[in-house]
Amino acid sequence: DQQVKQNSPSLSVQEGRISILNCDYTNSMFDYFLWYKKYPAEGPTFLISISSIKDKNEDGRFTVFLNKSAKHLSLHIVPSQPGDSAVYFCAARDSGNTPLVFGKGTRLSVIA
Amino acid sequence: KAGVTQTPRYLIKTRGQQVTLSCSPISGHRSVSWYQQTPGQGLQFLFEYFSETQRNKGNFPGRFSGRQFSNSRSEMNVSTLELGDSALYLCASSRTPQETQYFGPGTRLLVL
Numbered sequence: 001d002q003q004v005k006q007n008s009p010s011l012s013v014q015e016g017r018i019s020i021l022n023c024d025y026t027n028s029m030f031d032y033f034l035w036y037k038k039y040p041a042e043g044p045t046f047l048i049s050i051s052s053i054k055d056k057n058e059d060g061r062f063t064v065f066l067n068k069s070a071k072h073l074s075l076h077i078v079p080s081q082p083g084d085s086a087v088y089f090c091a092a093r094d095s096g097n098t099p100l101v102f103g104k105g106t107r108l109s110v111i112a
Numbered sequence: 113k114a115g116v117t118q119t120p121r122y123l124i125k126t127r128g129q130q131v132t133l134s135c136s137p138i139s140g141h142r143s144v145s146w147y148q149q150t151p152g153q154g155l156q157f158l159f160e161y162f163s164e165t166q167r168n169k170g171n172f173p174g175r176f177s178g179r180q181f182s183n184s185r186s187e188m189n190v191s192t193l194e195l196g197d198s199a200l201y202l203c204a205s206s207r208t209p210q211e212t213q214y215f216g217p218g219t220r221l222l223v224l
Contacts, residue, residue: 034212036215041217041220042217042218043118043202043204043218044202045215046214046215049212089154089155091155095210097167098168099145099157099160099167099168100145100157100213102147102154102155102157103154104152
């Protein structure tokens, strides 16, 4: 049973445009969400997070939106740059003792 | 501040052998988690340690084990290796289990 789902395995976007990566979750107890970026042969790098008490968090070109009623979050990258080409993982956890749960990732390709 | 380090970075073993992977967390971080990444499967949670105690264990067979030392360094061991154990093994550390995890570069294990 996959609690965190990233339904798009891949996404291609032109340089300068907006990239939107989506993530759905099924566990209503999740209250903290994170996005990580992963380049080949490297470990994931933390990008941005959001708590369930907020519906938006922004950090430079990256914005995460959370829709609790739809159990959906999205990561917006504006403007997209070729260096953003990587695999993006969505992760979630609850406030209890359970570990972080990851989606399977979305491969973003930003085309110059 | 130095990041999470993992040794070795690459490893080739044969079926039936055992392997030990090491992780040194960021200084001051007392929580260490391990994940297995295989193509198309995202990051599968293996274990989580905090102050030398295992807090959580993922759905992996007993051949997978781990421990954490008093200096917060952690090791994981896989005994009786199988071909399916070929994967990237990632370690992540955080100050406490509820805080953001930061990943090391991973150990790529190939079982022949």
